[in-house]
Amino acid sequence: MKKLLAAFVGSMALASTPVAVAADATKNLKVAYDADPVTLDIHEQLSGGIMQLSHMSFDPLLRWTKDLGFEPRLAESWERVDDNTMRFRLRKGVKFHSGNEFTSADVEFTFDRLKQSQDFKAIFKPFSRVDVIDEYTFDLVTSEPYPLLLNTATYIFPLDSKFYSGQTEDGKDKGAILKHGSSFASDNLSGTGPYTVTERKQGVRVEFERFADYWDIDSPGNVGKIVLTPIKENATRVSALLSGGVDFIAPVPPNDLDRIKRDRNSELVTMSGTRIILFHMNQERVEAFKNPKVRQAIAYAINQEGIAAKIMKGFATPAAQMSPAGYQGHNENLKPRFDVEKAKKLMKEAGYEDGFTITMMAPNNRYVNDDKIAQAAAAMLARINIKVDLKTLPKAQFWPEYDNRAADMMLIGWHADTEDSANFYEFLTFCPDADSGAGQYNAGNYCNPEIDALVEKANVETDLDKRAAMLQDVEQRLYDDAAFLPLHWQDLAWAAKKGVNIEPVLNVMNFPYLGDLVVE
Amino acid sequence: MLAFLVQRVSQALLVMFVISVIAFAIQDGLGDPLQEMVGMSVSSEEREAIREELGLNDSFVVQYLRFAGSAIQGDLGNSYFYSKPALEVIAEHLPATLELVIGASLIIIVLSVPIGVYAAIRPQAWLSKFFMGVSTVGISIPVFLTAIVLIQLFSIGVTVNWFPADTGWGQWLNEFFTTEGGLPSYGRGDDLVHLFGTWESGLFTGEGLAHLVLPCVSLASIMLPLFIRLIRAEMMEVLQSDYIRYARAKGLGAGRINFLHALKNTMLPVITVGGVQLGIMVAYTILTETVFQWPGLGLMFLEAITRSDIPLIVAYLMVVGLIFVVTNTLVDLIYGLVNPTVKLTGKKA
Numbered sequence: 025m026k027k028l029l030a031a032f033v034g035s036m037a038l039a040s041t042p043v044a045v046a047a048d049a050t051k052n053l054k055v056a057y058d059a060d061p062v063t064l065d066i067h068e069q070l071s072g073g074i075m076q077l078s079h080m081s082f083d084p085l086l087r088w089t090k091d092l093g094f095e096p097r098l099a100e101s102w103e104r105v106d107d108n109t110m111r112f113r114l115r116k117g118v119k120f121h122s123g124n125e126f127t128s129a130d131v132e133f134t135f136d137r138l139k140q141s142q143d144f145k146a147i148f149k150p151f152s153r154v155d156v157i158d159e160y161t162f163d164l165v166t167s168e169p170y171p172l173l174l175n176t177a178t179y180i181f182p183l184d185s186k187f188y189s190g191q192t193e194d195g196k197d198k199g200a201i202l203k204h205g206s207s208f209a210s211d212n213l214s215g216t217g218p219y220t221v222t223e224r225k226q227g228v229r230v231e232f233e234r235f236a237d238y239w240d241i242d243s244p245g246n247v248g249k250i251v252l253t254p255i256k257e258n259a260t261r262v263s264a265l266l267s268g269g270v271d272f273i274a275p276v277p278p279n280d281l282d283r284i285k286r287d288r289n290s291e292l293v294t295m296s297g298t299r300i301i302l303f304h305m306n307q308e309r310v311e312a313f314k315n316p317k318v319r320q321a322i323a324y325a326i327n328q329e330g331i332a333a334k335i336m337k338g339f340a341t342p343a344a345q346m347s348p349a350g351y352q353g354h355n356e357n358l359k360p361r362f363d364v365e366k367a368k369k370l371m372k373e374a375g376y377e378d379g380f381t382i383t384m385m386a387p388n389n390r391y392v393n394d395d396k397i398a399q400a401a402a403a404m405l406a407r408i409n410i411k412v413d414l415k416t417l418p419k420a421q422f423w424p425e426y427d428n429r430a431a432d433m434m435l436i437g438w439h440a441d442t443e444d445s446a447n448f449y450e451f452l453t454f455c456p457d458a459d460s461g462a463g464q465y466n467a468g469n470y471c472n473p474e475i476d477a478l479v480e481k482a483n484v485e486t487d488l489d490k491r492a493a494m495l496q497d498v499e500q501r502l503y504d505d506a507a508f509l510p511l512h513w514q515d516l517a518w519a520a521k522k523g524v525n526i527e528p529v530l531n532v533m534n535f536p537y538l539g540d541l542v543v544e
Numbered sequence: 545m546l547a548f549l550v551q552r553v554s555q556a557l558l559v560m561f562v563i564s565v566i567a568f569a570i571q572d573g574l575g576d577p578l579q580e581m582v583g584m585s586v587s588s589e590e591r592e593a594i595r596e597e598l599g600l601n602d603s604f605v606v607q608y609l610r611f612a613g614s615a616i617q618g619d620l621g622n623s624y625f626y627s628k629p630a631l632e633v634i635a636e637h638l639p640a641t642l643e644l645v646i647g648a649s650l651i652i653i654v655l656s657v658p659i660g661v662y663a664a665i666r667p668q669a670w671l672s673k674f675f676m677g678v679s680t681v682g683i684s685i686p687v688f689l690t691a692i693v694l695i696q697l698f699s700i701g702v703t704v705n706w707f708p709a710d711t712g713w714g715q716w717l718n719e720f721f722t723t724e725g726g727l728p729s730y731g732r733g734d735d736l737v738h739l740f741g742t743w744e745s746g747l748f749t750g751e752g753l754a755h756l757v758l759p760c761v762s763l764a765s766i767m768l769p770l771f772i773r774l775i776r777a778e779m780m781e782v783l784q785s786d787y788i789r790y791a792r793a794k795g796l797g798a799g800r801i802n803f804l805h806a807l808k809n810t811m812l813p814v815i816t817v818g819g820v821q822l823g824i825m826v827a828y829t830i831l832t833e834t835v836f837q838w839p840g841l842g843l844m845f846l847e848a849i850t851r852s853d854i855p856l857i858v859a860y861l862m863v864v865g866l867i868f869v870v871t872n873t874l875v876d877l878i879y880g881l882v883n884p885t886v887k888l889t890g891k892k893a
Binding site: 056205268419420424 | 575589597624
C-alpha cells in the first residue's frame with residue numbers, strides 16, 4: 025500500500041512539474057487573429073473570440089465534430105430519461121487549473137450563471153434546471169421537449185465553481201458578470217481546458233501555456249505555449265505569416281488567398297461557412313415589396329453566382345436559402361434563380377414595369393466585402409428599373425440604423441448560434457413582435473404566421489428526421505414567397521506555416537481546437 | 545517666466561474644454577457602443593437596460609456635466625472596451641507611441657541636418673540633386689504605401705530574376721535587388737524592459753530595436769523630405785546674409801562659418817516648424833501603428849473609433865490636445881535658448 029501510494033505521489037509530482045509537460049508539448053505557436061478575446065469571462069459576451077477562448081481554456085460537455093456531429097468531452101455519455109430530461113455522466117478525475125476536482129456541482133453552477141448572462145440567457149431559455157444526481161451524474165431539464173438540447177449543451181463549458189465563488193478582497197462577488205467595468209471573472213480564469221492564461225495585455229497579446237494536469241492525455245496536441253496577437257489590419261496579418269513572424273492566422277482576406285497559395289512555406293485551408301449574407305426588403309416602407317411578384321422579381325434579378333465569383337473571388341457559396349448544407353433545414357432543391365428576363369416579366373405582371381426608387385443600406389466593415397456586395401446588388405437591380413440609393417456605413421453606425429429600419433433594403437449576415445436552421449427564422453423571418461423578441465432582425469417586416477407556427481412545431485419535435493422535413497418545408501415556402509434575398513454563405517479561411525497541421529482541428533463553427541493541434 | 549507659464553496653462557485648459565465639448569457633441573455620430581459589447585441575439589430590453597446603466601439615455605447636457613464633474617477630479621471615465629479608466633489605458637499605450645516618435649525624430653534629425661546643410665552648401669553637386677529628387681518622391685508617397693513596401697522588402701523579402709542570370713551583370717543586379725527579409729513586421733516583440741510605471745521599453749534590447757526599425761523609418765519618411773527641404777532653403781538664405789559675407793571676409797574657416805554661425809540661425813524656424821510637426825507626427829502614428837500593429841495610442845484611438853468607445857475617444861483627444869500645448873510651450877522655451885534676443889513674454893530685452 026505504502027509503495028503504491030509512493031508511486032502515486034511520485035507520478036503526481038512528475039505530472040505537475042513542467043519537465044513532464046515539456047516532454048509532450050514542447051512546440052511554440054504564434055497566432056494572429058483579427059481580435060483578441062475582450063474578456064476572460066466566457067459568459068460576458070457571446071462572440072467568436074470568446075468561443076475560441078472557451079475552447080482553449082475550458083472544455084464543453086460535448087463538442088461539434090467536423091461533420092456537425094457531437095463528440096463527448098467532459099460528459100462521457102448521455103441518455104434521454106424522458107421527453108424533457110437528458111442524463112449526462114461526467115468524466116472522472118478531471119481537474120481545473122486551480123487544482124479543484126471537476127464535479128456535477130460545477131455544471132450546476134455554470135448553468136445557473138449562463139441563465140443570468142445577458143448574452144447567453146436567450147439560448148438557454150428552453151432549459152429549466154440542472155438536477156445533480158451524484159458527483160458525476162446530472163440531469164439537464166427543459167420545460168418542453170427540445171430537439172436542440174445537445175446543440176445547446178455545446179455551450180456549457182463548466183466553470184470552476186469554487187474558484188468563482190466567494191468575494192474578492194474588496195468585497196465584490198467573484199461570480200458576478202459585468203458588462204462594463206472589471207470583475208474578478210473578467211481578469212481571472214480557471215477551467216478544465218488545455219491552456220491556462222499566463223499573461224494578458226488587452227489588445228496586445230495573450231499568452232497561453234499547456235495545462236500540466238490536462239485530463240485529455242490522448243489528445244495528440246503538442247503545443248506547449250501559444251502567443252496570441254490581435255492584428256486587425258488584413259495586410260499586416262498576412263505579412264506577419266509570410267515573413268515568418270507568426271505561425272497561424274485567421275481570417276485570411278479574400279484578396280490575399282492567391283498570395284498565400286503561391287507561398288511555398290504556407291498552407292491555406294478554406295471551408296464553406298455557415299454565415300448567410302442576405303438582404304431584407306422592407307414591406308412596411310415600400311408598398312411594392314408587399315407584392316410577392318416584386319420580391320420574386322428581385323430574387324430573379326440578382327446573380328448570386330456572379331457576386332460569389334467576381335466580388336468574393338470564389339470565397340463564398342452562392343445561396344438560395346438560409347440553411348447551409350449540413351443544417352437540418354437545408355433544402356437541396358433550392359438553387360439560385362438568376363434570370364433577368366423572368367425578373368422583368370414579373371415586374372411587368374406586378375404593374376411595376378417602369379420600376380421605382382428605393383434606399384439601401386449596408387455596413388462597410390462588418391462582413392467580407394459587404395459594401396461591394398451592396399454596390400453589385402444595386403447595379404443588378406437597376407436592370408429591372410429599380411433605382412437604388414445606396415448608403416454604406418461603418419458597423420458602429422450601421423446597427424443603430426438597422427434597429428430603426430432606416431432603409432428599404434438592408435444587408436445583414438447571420439450565423440445561427442445553435443448551429444440550427446430554426447435560429448435563422450426566429451431572428452430573421454418571424455413576424456416581428458417587440459414583446460416576445462421574435463423577428464428581432466427581420467428588417468423586411470415579412471410576416472407569415474403559418475410558417476412561424478410550423479417552426480414552433482419543429483422546435484418541440486424530437487424526432488430529428490421529422491423535424492428536418494418540417495424545416496426544409498419552411499425553407500421551400502420562404503423561397504417561393506421570396507421572403508428575403510439570400511446572397512451567399514461567407515467562406516472561412518485560415519492559413520498556417522507548413523508543418524503546423526491546422527486542417528484537422530478546424531471546423532465550420534470557426535472554433536479551432538488548438539488543444540489538439542500538432543506541430544511538426 | 546511665471547506669467548508665461550500661467551498663460552500657457554490657462555490656454556491648455558481652454559483647449560481641453562473645447563475639445564471635450566466637441567468630442568462629446570460628435571459622439572452620436574460615432575455609432576452605438578453597445579454593438580461591440582453584446583452579442584447579436586441579445587434582446588432589445590437587455591440592450592436598453594445596459595444603455596440606461598451606462599447613462600447613454602441622458603440628455604447631452606446631463607451627460608456632459610457628469611463627465612465634466614469627474615474630469616475636474618482627474619477622472620475621464622472608464623473605457624467601455626478595456627473596462628478600465630481611460631487615462632490608465634492611455635498611459636499604457638503612450639510609451640509605445642513615444643518610442644516610435646522618438647525613433648522617427650532621431651532618424652529625421654540625424655539625416656535631415658547634414659543632408660540639408662550639404663545641399664545648401666553645394667547646391668550643384670550631383671549628390672545634392674539626388675537627395676532633392678528622392679525627397680520629392682518621398683514627400684508624395686503616402687505612409688501607408690511606404691510601410692507596405694518596406695514590409696514586403698525587408699520582412700517578407702523579394703526574389704528578383706528580372707535580369708539574365710547567366711551573365712555576370714544580370715546575376716549581380718538580381719542579387720542587388722533581391723532582399724532577404726527577416727525584420728519584424730508587427731508589434732513590439734516579446735523582449736521589453738520594464739522601466740517605470742506603465743513604461744515597457746523596447747529601446748534596450750536587440751529584439752525591441754529590431755521591431756522599431758520599420759515603423760520608425762515609415763513614420764520618418766513623411767517628415768524627412770520636408771525637413772531636408774526646409775533646412776536647405778533656410779540655410780541658403782542665411783548664407784546670403786551680410787554677416788556671413790563679413791565672416792568670410794574676416795577669413796573665418798568654412799566649417800566655423802557654416803556650422804556655428806549659419807546653422808544656428810537656420811535652426812530657428814526649423815525648431816518652430818519641428819514643434820508643430822511633432823504634433824502632426826502623433827497624428828500620423830495612427831496610420832503607421834495600424835499597418836505595423838504597433839500597440840500605441842494611434843492604433844488604440846482608431847480601434848476606439850470603430851468600437852465607439854466614447855470615453856476613450858474623448859480622453860485621447862484631450863491628451864493629444866495637451867501634448868500639442870506642451871510641445872508648443874517647449875518650442876517657445878527652446879527658441880529663447882537658441883536666440884536670447886527673443887523674449888517669451890514679449891517684453892523688450
